[in-house]
Structures are given as C-alpha cells and as structure tokens.
Amino acid sequence: MANQQGLHLMGAEGLTITFGTRTVLDNITLGIDAGDRIGIVGRNGDGKSTLMRILAKQMEADDGRVTWRGGVSVGFLDQQDILVHADTVRQAVVGDLPDHEWASDPRLRDVVDGLLPGIDGGTGDGGISWDQPVGALSGGQRRRVALAQLLMADHDVIMLDEPTNHLDVEGVAWLANHLKTRWRRDEGAFLVVTHDRWFLDEVCTLTWEVHDATVDHFEGGYAAYTLARAERDRAAAVEEQKRQQLVKKELAWLRRGAPARTTKAKFRVDAANALINDVPEHRDEVQLKKMATARLGKDVLDLENLSYTVTKPAADTGGAGDVDHRIFEDVTFRLGPGERVGVVGVNGAGKSTLLRLLDGVIEPDAGRVKRGKTVKTAILTQEVEELRERAGMRVHDVMTEDKNVFDVGGKELSGAQLLETLGFSRARQWTPVGDLSGGERRRLQLLKLLTGEPNVLMLDEPTNDLDTDTLAAMEDLLDGWPGTLIVVSHDRYLLERVTDHQVALLGDGKIRALPGGVEQYLRIREGKEPAPGLRDTYRGQSSAAATAVPGSVSAASTKPTTTAGTGTTAAGAPPAGQTSTYSEADKRQARKTMQRVEKQMEKVSDQVAGLHQQMAVASETMDLEKLSALQAELSAAEAELAESEEAWLEASDIAET
Structure with a gap:
C-alpha cells in the first residue's frame, strides 16, 4: 500500500468475549496504524490468541466490532494447522507461479531460502522437497511451510501467533530481519504473539499486555515493557x-470494646469494611521453588569416543531408499559438576539425540557414556510423553502418585500446596490432565521432574507453550539450580540468561565450543566465520591436562577464567598503564558478570531496606540490644553493596571497551 504514513489500518471497539463463566476480554477498544510493530504478551489463557483471532476476523466477539480500512489485506498465521494436506509443498508455498517468476523476485526468494533452505535443489531443510505432500510433513515442517505461504503474499497487516515455534536459532534470526525490512518504517503493520523475548525486543516498537480481561499498552519491546511494568x-x-496502613488504623478502631462500638457512626464502619474488602485479586503468579537436589559427585557425564547412527526410511529420503545418517562420529564431550551448557544447532544435527544419549535412553554404536556414581538425571522432553500417558488422571493425583509431602527450600509442602505455587488453584487441581492447556501441561511436567530431586537437569526446548511470566519464573529457578544443567533451545534470551557457555552441532558429527555464543554460531552459519577448530576447543576444567583429541570438547572450555571479585578475565585484563582491546569472549563474560552482580545488588538492597524497617520497629520499642545487632548487619550489608557496585563498574568498563 503506497503512501501509508499515518494511515489507520484497523481497529476494535468495545470487544467483549466470555468463555463459560469467565470473561476473557471486557470492553476492549484499540487501533492499529501503518508503521505499528506490536508484540502481544500475557499469561497463558489470558486471551492473547483470542484477541488476535478476533482482530483477524477468524473469530467473532460476543459484543463490539472490528473494522478494517477499505482495501487492507490481512495475513494471519494461526497455531492450528490450516494447510491442505493433499497439496504439494510447491502448491502450498508458491501456488501456480512458475519457478522463474518467484525465484527472480528477491523478496520471494528470500522467504524460500530463509524458511525452506535448499529446497530448490531437491531436498530442503529437514528433508522437505517441492513435490512432497503437505500431509507427509512433520508438525514443525508444516509450520515452516505455513509461515512461508503467508509471507509470500503481499499483505498490509500480518498477524503471527507463536511464529518462532519449530524454528531454530537461524530461523528466528531470519524472521526477525525479514519483519524489520519487509516494509518501510511508516508502512505496513504486524502483530505477534510469542514467548521469545529476544524476538520481541528485536522487532517490536509497541507492546500490548493482555491480562484480567483488559489490554495495557506500552512503548517499546520486551525490555521496555518489563521496566514500565516494574x-x-x-x-x-x-x-x-x-x-494497608489505613486498614490497620480502621481495624484497631473497630476492635475497641463492644460498648464503644454501639456509639460509632455507621459511615466509619462502612469505610473500614470498604477498605478491608477493597483488596485487589492477586494475579496467578507462578512461583517455581528450588527443590531438594541429590548430592553431585566429582564425576558427572562423559561421552568418550562416541559414535551414533540413525537410519532414515525411504519415506523421508524422497524415494532414495533407507539411508544411514551419522549423527555423531568419534565425539568426546565432558560435563563437570555445576556446569551450565546451552546447545544450538541445525535441525537434524542431533540436539535431542545428545540429551537422550546423556540420559541413557539410547545407547551409542561405538564408544561409551560414563556416568558418575551419584548422577541422577531428568529430561524435559518436547513431547510431554509422560503426561500423555496420564491424560485421564487429575492434576493432583499425578502430583501425589509417588509421594504426598515435598521438601521445598527446607519446608514441607503437600501436593496441593506445591501445585498452588505453580499457579494451579485448588479447583484447577482436580482437572484431568488431558484438559489442561499446553502451558499448564508444561508447568506440571517441569514440577513433576523436579520432585524427583535430580542433580543433572536436561531441558529440550523448554520455552514451548510457556508465557513470558512463567519463563521468567523458570529462569529464577534455574539461576539457583545447584546441579548440572544442559539446555537445548532456539530461545537466545533463555540460553544467554541461564547458561554460562554454548556448544554447536553443525551437522558434521562433531560438537564444537562457541566462545562467542549464539552470535558466533549465526556468523558461522552465514559463512562469515569458519567453524572453530576441534583441537582448539578442548580446554575444559574436567580434563585440563588431557591431550587434545580430534572430535572432542569439554563443555567448560568456552568459559573464560575470571579474576575473583572483579568479573574481568585474567587473560584479557590489560597490564597497568597499557591499553588493550578485549576479545568478544571477554566482553560477553563481562556482560554476564554485570547481570549476576545486578541481581546480587538487588538482593542486598532489599536486605538493607528490610534492616531499616526492623531498626525503626526496634527504635520504637527502645530495644537497644536488637538495635546494636541490626546496625552491625546493616554495616555489613552496605559494605557488600559497595563491593558489588565496584565489581559492576569494573565489568562495565570491559563490556563497553
């Protein structure tokens, strides 16, 4: 649409919709103008997808109306599979367009290359070919085809419901760049519902938060929204x-003797009752508490000279017959106690297979998996298979089938209490598992794993079906996880938040360390940087004195040595009086140090505020002994805060060099 600047493209007025007895949206009015780049966030079940479907005219509200400007074309990507399964991939993506027409258009060609790489050569990403029936594809492949179909069309407004599901890190980066460059700044508009916070920050300039049947508007992407919400x-x-202070005052007034109450003015009683009753309902907060964890010994998990091959059936090879595909070849990979590793890689490179090998679900063809004597693993799978088998059971029964009392942070909680901390109300606990939403099943799956008290936790695409609030709560849990952690995810925000270093599976049968993190992986995949040499990556803490072995890597090898108390790398710190350029790894480690120190500073600041409150109370009661003890604690806390600030400043100097 030419000359769109300032154009109103669509709007909604007085939208209201109710499911059963629950009002999801109540009298919502909003508008979308040319140039709007909108991210929609909120808890699972609060109405994000419902709002988008109503705006796309895929669903009707109980009340209110949606209006589109005349001539506006709207494209909508639903979470549901809406493709015609009898169509070939070619028919679904390019329709009747001859190859030379779409291939000569840079925008259309970019969509095909970005979402279905290699397909014009016969077989594309994950084994997709042009003549393959859509119905023969996996769910993730169909999702890519549906997204490609949508983006090939020339729409003025695009609405995407969880578009990053089933995309790898490369696919997410490509989609972000495509949306940023698809239109000029003041043309077109899109709305996106996603749990991928990096993606929201990268592409969105406005954020809508759907909660409690209303929609709040915030300027900026996810980071700006988080600050504004705070x-x-x-x-x-x-x-x-x-x-609360008024409540206390009025309650004290009401609690005076019965004879006095009979003479109180009725308006004072009514005012007190109004204050007591005017307590806003707490939003369902997901609180993931640290579960007791079995002790982890010195030895954890080692893959030694391991090889593993899978056989692809003829149906997946375009009729080429059964083909053996080597996933890993002569790989050595070592995990030490407390290591936190992120895994990225191309589709089919073996990320989930790596977790299954470490978990002992499958055995290697050659080599071995060495497990420490005290190792107790747990794996959060993508399929939620363990809950599928319990679809007819109620949530409470699933939680308490092994035991009724759980040790959480040194406190004993019943199954019902533990479920409430995860956002399951007493009523919801009696819901059959089969009736839960995807996000609720994911929460229950994670909690069920943690109650087994593992000391090695493996997460396979843990962000699927979780809202941003739940993800933040899960990250808080993982921050304090005392065991070894391995995370496979396309969510860059999560990987950089909860893991200390990353490794890559590039499809060549090896595991390679990524000192530069996800950014380095993307540069390698774009051909802007060669893959790390295998010998250069074998410098881990679990085998520091070992001889370099081709094909081997220690997960700790990408973690720079840090100088205690400063957050600066020992190797990267310049001598006094000299200037030196820090490496990207040094800067990345410094940024992580800043994040860690910021959290510590927040905790200590809260501690200082609490001590001030306690001292105020002790002062009122003239408890001099307690005041003296609190003053000593306050001095120590303030000294710790000052040290943290100094560490943050030192790390900041490196990060900004």
Whole structure:
C-alpha cells in the first residue's frame, strides 16, 4: 500500500468475549496504524490468541466490532494447522507461479531460502522437497511451510501467533530481519504473539499486555515493557502500603470494646469494611521453588569416543531408499559438576539425540557414556510423553502418585500446596490432565521432574507453550539450580540468561565450543566465520591436562577464567598503564558478570531496606540490644553493596571497551 504514513489500518471497539463463566476480554477498544510493530504478551489463557483471532476476523466477539480500512489485506498465521494436506509443498508455498517468476523476485526468494533452505535443489531443510505432500510433513515442517505461504503474499497487516515455534536459532534470526525490512518504517503493520523475548525486543516498537480481561499498552519491546511494568507494580505497591496502613488504623478502631462500638457512626464502619474488602485479586503468579537436589559427585557425564547412527526410511529420503545418517562420529564431550551448557544447532544435527544419549535412553554404536556414581538425571522432553500417558488422571493425583509431602527450600509442602505455587488453584487441581492447556501441561511436567530431586537437569526446548511470566519464573529457578544443567533451545534470551557457555552441532558429527555464543554460531552459519577448530576447543576444567583429541570438547572450555571479585578475565585484563582491546569472549563474560552482580545488588538492597524497617520497629520499642545487632548487619550489608557496585563498574568498563 503506497503512501501509508499515518494511515489507520484497523481497529476494535468495545470487544467483549466470555468463555463459560469467565470473561476473557471486557470492553476492549484499540487501533492499529501503518508503521505499528506490536508484540502481544500475557499469561497463558489470558486471551492473547483470542484477541488476535478476533482482530483477524477468524473469530467473532460476543459484543463490539472490528473494522478494517477499505482495501487492507490481512495475513494471519494461526497455531492450528490450516494447510491442505493433499497439496504439494510447491502448491502450498508458491501456488501456480512458475519457478522463474518467484525465484527472480528477491523478496520471494528470500522467504524460500530463509524458511525452506535448499529446497530448490531437491531436498530442503529437514528433508522437505517441492513435490512432497503437505500431509507427509512433520508438525514443525508444516509450520515452516505455513509461515512461508503467508509471507509470500503481499499483505498490509500480518498477524503471527507463536511464529518462532519449530524454528531454530537461524530461523528466528531470519524472521526477525525479514519483519524489520519487509516494509518501510511508516508502512505496513504486524502483530505477534510469542514467548521469545529476544524476538520481541528485536522487532517490536509497541507492546500490548493482555491480562484480567483488559489490554495495557506500552512503548517499546520486551525490555521496555518489563521496566514500565516494574514501575507500574512499584506504584501499585506504594498505594497498597498506604491502603494497608489505613486498614490497620480502621481495624484497631473497630476492635475497641463492644460498648464503644454501639456509639460509632455507621459511615466509619462502612469505610473500614470498604477498605478491608477493597483488596485487589492477586494475579496467578507462578512461583517455581528450588527443590531438594541429590548430592553431585566429582564425576558427572562423559561421552568418550562416541559414535551414533540413525537410519532414515525411504519415506523421508524422497524415494532414495533407507539411508544411514551419522549423527555423531568419534565425539568426546565432558560435563563437570555445576556446569551450565546451552546447545544450538541445525535441525537434524542431533540436539535431542545428545540429551537422550546423556540420559541413557539410547545407547551409542561405538564408544561409551560414563556416568558418575551419584548422577541422577531428568529430561524435559518436547513431547510431554509422560503426561500423555496420564491424560485421564487429575492434576493432583499425578502430583501425589509417588509421594504426598515435598521438601521445598527446607519446608514441607503437600501436593496441593506445591501445585498452588505453580499457579494451579485448588479447583484447577482436580482437572484431568488431558484438559489442561499446553502451558499448564508444561508447568506440571517441569514440577513433576523436579520432585524427583535430580542433580543433572536436561531441558529440550523448554520455552514451548510457556508465557513470558512463567519463563521468567523458570529462569529464577534455574539461576539457583545447584546441579548440572544442559539446555537445548532456539530461545537466545533463555540460553544467554541461564547458561554460562554454548556448544554447536553443525551437522558434521562433531560438537564444537562457541566462545562467542549464539552470535558466533549465526556468523558461522552465514559463512562469515569458519567453524572453530576441534583441537582448539578442548580446554575444559574436567580434563585440563588431557591431550587434545580430534572430535572432542569439554563443555567448560568456552568459559573464560575470571579474576575473583572483579568479573574481568585474567587473560584479557590489560597490564597497568597499557591499553588493550578485549576479545568478544571477554566482553560477553563481562556482560554476564554485570547481570549476576545486578541481581546480587538487588538482593542486598532489599536486605538493607528490610534492616531499616526492623531498626525503626526496634527504635520504637527502645530495644537497644536488637538495635546494636541490626546496625552491625546493616554495616555489613552496605559494605557488600559497595563491593558489588565496584565489581559492576569494573565489568562495565570491559563490556563497553
């Protein structure tokens, strides 16, 4: 659409929709203009997808109306499979367009190359070919085809519901760049529902938060939204504190003797009751508590000279017959206690297979998997298979089938109490597992794993079906996870947040360390940087004195040695009086140090605030002994805060060099 600047493209007025007894959207009015880049966030079940489907006219609201500007073309990617299974991939993606027409158009060619790489050569990503029936594809492959079909069309407004599901890191990066460059800045518009916070920050300039049947608007992407919401919550907390003080005052007044109460003015009683009753309902907060963890010994998991081959059936090879595909070849990979490793790689390179080998679900063709004597593994699979087998059971029964009492942070909780910390109300606990949403099943699956008290936790695409609030809570849990952690994910935000280093599976049967993290992986895949040499990656803490072996890597090898208390790398710190350029690995480690120190500073600041409150109470009661003890604690906390600030500044100097 030419000359779109300032154009109003579509709007909604007075939208209301109710499912059963629950109102999901209540009298919502909003508009979308040319140039809007909108990310929609909120908890699972709060109405994000419902809002988008109503705006796309795929669903009707109970009340209100949606209007599109005349001539506006709207494209919508639903989470449901809407492709015609009898069509070939070619028919679904390019329709009747001859190859020379779409291939000569840079925009259309980019869509095919970005989502279905290699397909014009006969077989594309994950074994997709042009003449393959859509119905023969996997769910993830069909998702890519549906997204390609949508992006090949010339729409003015694009609505995407969880577009990053089934995309790898490369696919997510490509989609972000495509959306940023698809239109000029003041042309076109898109709305996206996604749990991928890096993606939201990369492409969105506006954020809509759907909650409690309403929609709040925020300027900026996910980071700006998080800061704005924190400020909103802080203001609400101040207001609530004032209200609580009034409640206490009025309650004290009401609790005076019965004879006095009979003479009280009715308006004072009504005012007190109004204050007591005016307590806003808490939003269902997901609180993932640290579960007790079995002790982890010195030896954890080692893959030694391991090889593994799978056989692809003829149906997956375009009629070429059964083909043996070597996933790993003579690989050595070592995991030490407390290591936190992120795994990225191309589709079919063996990321899930690696976890299954480490978990002992499958055995290698050659080599061995060496497990420490105290190792107890748990793996969060993509398929949620263990819950599928319990579809007829109620949530509470699944939680308590092995035991009724759980040790959480030194406290004993019943199954019902533990489920409540994860956002399952007492009523919801009696829901059959088969009736839960995808996000609820994912929460239950994770909690069920943790109650087994593993000391090696493996997560295979853990962000699927989880909302951003739940992801933040899960990351808080993983921050304090005392065992060894391995995460396979396309979510860059999660990987950089909870793991210390990453490794790559490039489809060549090897495992390679990534000192430069996900950015280095993308540069390698784009051909801008060669893959790391295998010998150069074998410098891990679990085998520091070992001789370099081709095909081997230690997960710790990408973790720079740090100088205690400073957050600077020992190798990267320049001598006094000299200037030196820090490596990207040094800067990346410094940024991680800044994040870690920031968390510590927040905790200590809260501790200082709490001590001030305790001292105020002790001062009122003239408890001098307690005041003296609290003052000593306060001095120690303030000294710790000052040290943390110094460490943050030192790391900041490196990160910004």
